[in-house]
Amino acid sequence: DNFILAVVSKRDEKAVKADNPDLERLTRKVTVPGLPDTLVCLTDNPELVSQLLVPVAVSTLATYESFVKCIHFSDRLGEAGAKATKRGIRFTLFLSPRRSGGKDDSVAAMENLTRLAMGYIDKCASIKLSVRDKDRA
Secondary structure (H helix, E strand, O other), X not given: OOOEEEEEEHHHXXXXXXXXXXXXXXXXXXXXXXXXXXXXXXXXXXXXXXXXXXXXXXXXXXXXXXXXXXXEEEOOOOOEOOEOOOOEEEEEEOOOOOOOOOOOOHHHHHHHHHHHHHHHHXXXXXXXXXXXXXXXX
């Protein structure tokens, strides 16, 4: 099934959208319970939020939010002109936290965020949209 969903650092939202035409043109912001205010969720299909941003994923993102620039799931990744066929998952992470002070938990962050990314590979392959949402996508 085709879909677009991204979790983006609010600080980088404008730049990420400028670099990703699918996010700029085809998505809207949606609220995700538990997602910190420093991150925004963009999607073309709100049904995806409950399937991909399950509580354990939201908790991991909330814990390591200062390491996240963009997590992008799309059937139009890298879209340029008429090329709208590249499906993919992209995690853009910072190797050290963006905020100063506090404990540097970079190793734990990379371990947990990488585990999250690997889990999404199988999850995305098995996503099923309702008939109504397939027609909308």
